Amino acid sequence: MNFSEALNLIKEGKRVSRSGWNGKNMFLYLVKGSEFIVNRPPLLGIYPEGTKTKYHAHIDMKTSQGYCVPWVPSQSDLLSEDWEIVE
Structure with a gap:
């Protein structure tokens, strides 16, 4: 599948990967987005x-x-057709 399809699945709570x-x-x-009260570093050093x-x-x-790390797609990730659902 392509990245657009994979992104829709991610939004639905599915896990996806590339075979490549x-x-x-x-x-x-x-x-998912969340809200919390700052009470420990590193944000404690930025906010009261x-x-x-x-x-x-x-x-x-x-x-x-x-x-677990933040992810940003590369150009090849965006244009690839080898996305798949991870069960």
């Missing part, structure tokens, strides 16, 4: 304690090493 990625067990998923802040929804990747 080298790492195993990598996938993308939606992190008790400040209400909002995180916007975004896409994270589970890496082959098991980390």
Whole structure:
């Protein structure tokens, strides 16, 4: 499938991956927006304690090493047709 289709699935709460990625067990998923009260670093060093802040929804990747990191698509990711659903 193409990236547009994959993005719609991410928005529905599904996990997607590319067959062309080298790492195993990598996938993308939606992190829904949230609101919370600042009470620990690193935001505690930026905002006063008790400040209400909002995180916007975004896409994270589970890496082959098991980390969760923010993800931004490359040009090849956007134009690829090898996206697939991860069960």
